[in-house]
Amino acid sequence: MNDWSRGYVADEPYTVSYQAELAPAHLDLACRMMGAVWEPAPDMAICEIGCGRGYAALLLAAADPRRTVVGIDYNPAHIAEARAFAAEAGIGNAVLLDADLAELGEAEIARLPDFDLVYGHGIWTWVGDPVREGIIRLLRRKLKPGGILHLTYNALPGFARDLPLQRLIRSVASLLPGGSIPRVQEAIEVVRALADAGAVQLHDTPLLREVLKSADSLEPAYLAHEFLPEHWRPAFHADVAADMARAQLAFVGSATLFENVPELCMDPAQKAVAERIPAGPVRELVKDICLTRPFRRDIFMRGVRRADRTALLDPVVLGLQVEAPSPPKLSVQVGTAEFGPEMAEPIMAALAEGPQTVGRLRNLPEGRKPNAAELCVLLCGTPTCLPMPPGSRDVAAAVRFNRAAAARYGYVKGPRLGICAPGAGAGIAAYALEVAIAADVGAFPDDTPGQRAMRLAADTSEASLRDATATIERVLRDRLAVWRRFGVVQP
Numbered sequence: 001m002n003d004w005s006r007g008y009v010a011d012e013p014y015t016v017s018y019q020a021e022l023a024p025a026h027l028d029l030a031c032r033m034m035g036a037v038w039e040p041a042p043d044m045a046i047c048e049i050g051c052g053r054g055y056a057a058l059l060l061a062a063a064d065p066r067r068t069v070v071g072i073d074y075n076p077a078h079i080a081e082a083r084a085f086a087a088e089a090g091i092g093n094a095v096l097l098d099a100d101l102a103e104l105g106e107a108e109i110a111r112l113p114d115f116d117l118v119y120g121h122g123i124w125t126w127v128g129d130p131v132r133e134g135i136i137r138l139l140r141r142k143l144k145p146g147g148i149l150h151l152t153y154n155a156l157p158g159f160a161r162d163l164p165l166q167r168l169i170r171s172v173a174s175l176l177p178g179g180s181i182p183r184v185q186e187a188i189e190v191v192r193a194l195a196d197a198g199a200v201q202l203h204d205t206p207l208l209r210e211v212l213k214s215a216d217s218l219e220p221a222y223l224a225h226e227f228l229p230e231h232w233r234p235a236f237h238a239d240v241a242a243d244m245a246r247a248q249l250a251f252v253g254s255a256t257l258f259e260n261v262p263e264l265c266m267d268p269a270q271k272a273v274a275e276r277i278p279a280g281p282v283r284e285l286v287k288d289i290c291l292t293r294p295f296r297r298d299i300f301m302r303g304v305r306r307a308d309r310t311a312l313l314d315p316v317v318l319g320l321q322v323e324a325p326s327p328p329k330l331s332v333q334v335g336t337a338e339f340g341p342e343m344a345e346p347i348m349a350a351l352a353e354g355p356q357t358v359g360r361l362r363n364l365p366e367g368r369k370p371n372a373a374e375l376c377v378l379l380c381g382t383p384t385c386l387p388m389p390p391g392s393r394d395v396a397a398a399v400r401f402n403r404a405a406a407a408r409y410g411y412v413k414g415p416r417l418g419i420c421a422p423g424a425g426a427g428i429a430a431y432a433l434e435v436a437i438a439a440d441v442g443a444f445p446d447d448t449p450g451q452r453a454m455r456l457a458a459d460t461s462e463a464s465l466r467d468a469t470a471t472i473e474r475v476l477r478d479r480l481a482v483w484r485r486f487g488v489v490q491p
């Protein structure tokens with residue numbers, strides 16, 4: 001750890017990634033599902049606290065140049081990289097601030113715009129109290145009335161079974177010399193040995209399985225940032241809600257859409273118990289006791305205004321984010337959520353024709369009609385549709401972002417990134433390889449897959465070019481119409 005690290009990992013940059021839930025239109029949809037009115041203007045101001053290397057913040061800036069996006073991070077290596085990326089992509093509406101959230105002074109805070117939307121993704125659980133206080137201070141001063149916060153964190157009791165695993169990795173690593181990555185890797189080998197030896201407190205959870213196969217699936221820097229921060233502390237929702245209340249924020253709902261529909265989180269007996277408890281943090285605890293969620297994606301609002309949910313959802317426009325998808329299915333706590341065939345057929349047929357409003361879609365089936373919230377969970381809680389906010393179609397800014405991203409992260413299978421898509425006002429989740437192809441189509445719309453392969457393939461050997469051409473043809477067949485729909489490339 002460095003002197004300025006405050007116990008967080010500062011010797012290795014964090015990984016680059018993009019989460020579909022960050023899309024402002026997705027968060028808006030979640031608010032509408034909960035009957036809460038968020039009215040972000042097209043020129044909204046957005047802040048990401050702990051923005052890492054800036055990928056998401058810059059993508060959101062490029063997706064609509066009318067916005068102002070501020071990314072704050074205390075790791076100068078992150079901010080230097082984000083600024084270089086912004087310059088390469090010609091992004092003029094993003095400010096990357098090199099600042100420690102615990103030390104943001106009055107004058108620095110005063111210079112920031114008032115925000116419509118603040119993201120705290122992957123920070124709250126991993127930092128100590130002075131940083132959390134700094135976050136609350138910033139929110140109290142700078143989140144607009146009616147603005148929202150998207151805060152993710154490791155949640156109790158869902159994380160409880162993994163507490164021994166987290167503590168073991170952190171404690172073993174703290175004994176080891178050297179950099180964060182070799183220390184976390186060596187600590188995971190101790191976990192592996194103990195798991196093989198049948199240690200009863202290493203529970204067979206998805207996280208343990210993920211960690212044990214991490215050599216193939218998780219980036220070492222992710223593991224270091226996930227497991228090594230000294231002040232790591234999971235929290236019950238009620239405690240986070242109490243902290244947010246100090247900044248006048250109230251809980252609205254979850255960015256994981258199905259969690260906003262009690263029938264999909266709890267069976268009828270559990271729901272009956274939950275309904276005996278007034279809506280609020282204690283009912284949320286009951287839900288958390290019924291769900292296996294170790295990670296929460298909460299949305300808080302500063303001053304909640306209420307309206308009818310169906311009236312809020314009906315005008316939202318949804319567009320397919322995959323070509324010819326099969327009707328969506330979602331595994332939830334109480335089974336599988338899906339449309340019956342009589343609902344699926346007209347809904348999917350209408351979407352295949354083009355973007356549709358929720359109101360039109362839910363009225364298409366002849367018999368039982370889905371309610372607006374069910375419809376949104378199935379279409380936008382799975383990678384079937386994305387909400388399409390009215391607004392910018394600045395394809396040029398998106399092409400510049402995608403080209404800069406492709407130049408940095410290359411034509412490779414991983415990592416999971418996002419393609420800047422102005423029609424979504426955000427990103428379409430994609431592998432770096434797809435970002436590179438989308439960028440190439442944006443820059444050279446009329447070229448053939450063979451010409452693209454010449455630019456993208458790892459080398460110009462016949463086999464490599466043949467492989468790349470086949471991959472490009474397949475990706476274009478599956479994705480090109482979607483990219484046109486969302487303004488990634490010219491229609």
Ligand SMILES: C[S@@+](CC[C@H](N)C(=O)[O-])C[C@H]1O[C@@H](n2cnc3c(N)ncnc32)[C@H](O)[C@@H]1O
Nearest residue numbers: 008050051052073074075099100101121122131
């Ligand atoms: C897990 S990363 C999340 C990055 C990004 N939000 C994402 O989702 O990819 C947490 C980030 O918080 C930053 N951070 C940690 N402590 C901080 C502090 N005191 N002030 C500002 N940034 C901090 C780290 O440098 C790191 O980039």
